[in-house]
Amino acid sequence: MIEYLKSRIRPIRYITGMISILLMVISLAAFAIKGLNMGLDFTGGMVTEAVIDSSVSKVQLIDQLQPVLGESVTVTPSGEEGRWVIRYPLAAEGTAPVDMASTLHHISEHVQIVSNSMVGSQVGQELVDQGGLALLICLLSILGYLSFRFEWRLASGALLALLHDVILVLGFFAITQMEFNLTVFAAVLAVLGYSLNDSIIIADRIRELLLVKQKTPTADINDQAVIATFSRTMVTSGTTLMTISALWLMGGAPLQGFAIAMFIGVISGTWSSISIGTVLPEWLGLEPKHYLPVELDAAP
Structure with a gap:
């Protein structure tokens, strides 16, 4: 499996990146046209x-x-x-x-x-407002952390991967018109945290390789980073999906929406951290020099 990835990882990253963009467009279109089937938690x-x-x-x-x-x-x-x-x-x-x-x-x-x-409808509207505020605060906190931790080109890949995962989950619920309630919203916030962790692991490895191999092209460094973290990513995602599947099968109807949202989010989070999370920084011109220390001119 690893040998197969080593020889084909770059076209895999580029193709999955284009597929991710297509899925985002479809999800946004479904969300705009059909909207979400809001549960009684939000509508009253x-x-x-x-x-x-x-x-x-x-x-x-x-x-x-x-x-x-x-x-x-x-x-x-x-x-x-x-x-x-x-x-x-x-x-x-x-x-x-x-x-x-x-x-x-x-x-x-x-x-x-x-x-x-x-x-009441007023209580439902308050939940919508509070939920939107919670999502906004979460995204702003993640943006601040990424900006502090990584150079902006590398941080933008992780941020777009997060947005990709949320958009795909919302798009699925818009297309299927499954009820979107508070438990599903909680799953969306959980997906943000899970996807961020996976993206940071790969981005951190990319940063390390950029410093160690300064003459290596960025595309090669991204390939090496994905291959180096692939086993960990598969083990982590696989065990998480097993737990979510058990919750889906045995949790009953009240937890079905939560489990489905988490299942889609974990798969898309694993997918996006390998594709969008590495491809976008390349398109933005990420290079080893962006992580080199800045030399200050000596005082006269």
């Missing part, structure tokens, strides 16, 4: 927890609720058998609220409403 709505007969399946429950509450209703199991959490939009203004107990009695003899709470 009702959350009802109910206990019904354990013989009632999730499909039966959804088939009963959708004609009454709309297509956006979601149903998730809540611990014990027969206990469900039902999320649905607020009733339109001037419309009587839905009697959940009466609706559920059509498919279950025993119905117990455990809790019924409302997330």
Whole structure:
């Protein structure tokens, strides 16, 4: 595997870099055209927890609720058998609220409403604002760190790799119209941290090689840096994906969005740190001289 990479790593980096740009364009187009299917955490709505007969399946429950509450209703199991959490939009203004107990009695003899709470649209808008602020602070902090740690040409590659990963995750949720809720947003922030770590490992190796091999072309140095860190990258990403896969398969519906976002983010983070993270600094003219100490003129 390593020998194959040594002979073909440069075309692999360039081709994957172009593919990454294409995927970013597609994701941005999907995000602009379709937007995100924002969950009740952001839009506001009702959350009802109910206990019904354990013989009632999730499909039966959804088939009963959708004609009454709309297509956006979601149903998730809540611990014990027969206990469900039902999320649905607020009733339109001037419309009587839905009697959940009466609706559920059509498919279950025993119905117990455990809790019924409302997330107002104002609270949802506050969550959108706070989430956007958290994402902005995170990106600015990362930008400040990269600017301090690396020369701007090398830092720009790591920063674009971060944006690439976030855009791909958002693009996937825009294309599939899966619900984008607070857990998915938390996954986006986690992806930022994970991708940054991978990009820094490769960028740090590039910086070391630029200082040691000052007469070597930058493209060759980038190839050597990717090959030198490839085994570590694959082991780290592989073990992380195994954990996320277990969470995806056994975590159930409440964690599905989080696991999917993390899965896509880890794959794209590994991909982008090898492609965009190394190709962009080359295009910007990164050279060994940019890491040489600046000589000061002697005082007269």
